[in-house]
Amino acid sequence: MTEPTLRALSAAGLDPAVVERIVRTALVEDLGPDGLDVTSAATIPADLVGTAEVVARAAGVVAGLPVAAAVFDLAAPADRPVELRPRVAEGDRVARGDVLASVTGPVRSLLTAERTALNLLCRMSGVATHTRAWADELAGSDATVLDTRKTTPGLRMLEKYAVRVGGGTNKRMGLYDVAMIKDNHKLAAGGVAAAYRRVRAAFPAVPVQVEVTTTAEAVEAVEAGADFLLCDNMTPEELSEVVLAVGGRAELEATGGLTLEVAAKYAATGVDYLSVGALTHSSPILDIALDLRVPAEPAVRS
Structure with missing residues (x-):
């Protein structure tokens, strides 16, 4: 994982080694033993770089952006990293349509990591949202x-x-x-x-x-x-x-x-x-999506 991701995980009180183990296990579920996203490998040029936005599809409380960053880190080639830039802080209340983060890197990596990153981010944000309802009730x-x-x-x-x-x-x-x-x-x-x-x-x-x-x-x-x-x-x-x-x-x-x-x-x-x-x-997930934007640079085909 990149240094910014390691720092963010540690600052959140999360053990980077445990997060890496969780993420790698989740990625294997999607990519199999050969680590392959057959759809992205077939349809997206290897050198195509783009940006995607992580967008809330419902109102709630955000939790797990450093974990999502770890997923993108571990799904990307070491020499072509992905950068996740948060637009909100952990624990922030967000509304439907709010952009939570932007992610830039190889488009193959963005789409390969998409579901795993969202599974964890949606789950954690759902727990945080449910918990906030209780905290508000006890205020x-x-x-x-x-x-x-x-x-x-x-x-x-x-x-x-x-x-x-x-x-x-x-x-x-x-x-x-x-x-x-x-x-x-x-x-x-x-x-x-x-x-x-x-x-x-x-x-x-x-x-x-x-x-x-x-x-x-x-x-x-x-x-x-x-x-x-x-x-x-x-x-x-x-x-x-x-x-x-x-x-x-x-x-x-x-x-x-x-x-x-x-x-x-x-x-x-x-x-x-x-x-x-x-x-x-029993917490429902917070619905969050990844929307790919216009590539940051044109495709390069060999």
């Missing part, structure tokens, strides 16, 4: 929207990045960075307190979160030492009771079947977070 409260591990396999880093761009907060990245004691763990360990003690003894440096379904469980977990509780499938009235009983001794997350229509009501209970799996498992 003015002390609650923040959280994502979950309900992500598209292989795209977790990109989707969680899009949540951040949209104004949400990332929870744990995986099973390795935060311990989350759920009902099955409590059952196997013999209760909330026993499960918490075992995790803390085995992994003293790892943050521990405990899922609770009643006020009694919440109190038990806090008294065992837990400082983050997942309040699962509780009504606003039940959550208010837990908030009162915990008394600020732990951060509280409402989770389970939450919708935008009830977001404000749950935020008003005093919880710190609303956990929404739909941010990543």
Whole structure:
């Protein structure tokens, strides 16, 4: 990848090596083991250079332009790179018809990379747009929207990045960075307190979160030492009771079947977070297209 793309990915908090792995896998899906776009190879002169515009077909929030740049980089010959010039910033709201970026380089490369770049850009922008709707709904409260591990396999880093761009907060990245004691763990360990003690003894440096379904469980977990509780499938009235009983001794997350229509009501209970799996498992894409413009120079045929 080019230096500008590497810098943009790093500045966004994205690991360039992980992005490259994701992009190369996606390109193989389109180009096969021989790396060939048969239509473009047959119809477009190798030396034809042109410019395309990345255009929003619907209103939303942009996320993923550095990732799209990585796709164009990796699809182009090393000696004939593609340049993506953003016209908007990550997290900007855009309207239908807005130009998000221009891309200049060999036309074969532009069209070869088009679908892969758009697949990732549309997906990430869709997640950011959905997340922004939640962030807007919670504005003015002390609650923040959280994502979950309900992500598209292989795209977790990109989707969680899009949540951040949209104004949400990332929870744990995986099973390795935060311990989350759920009902099955409590059952196997013999209760909330026993499960918490075992995790803390085995992994003293790892943050521990405990899922609770009643006020009694919440109190038990806090008294065992837990400082983050997942309040699962509780009504606003039940959550208010837990908030009162915990008394600020732990951060509280409402989770389970939450919708935008009830977001404000749950935020008003005093919880710190609303956990929404739909941010990543059910967000529709933001429709974005690539429009090829008049070539920057005439075709050169050998």
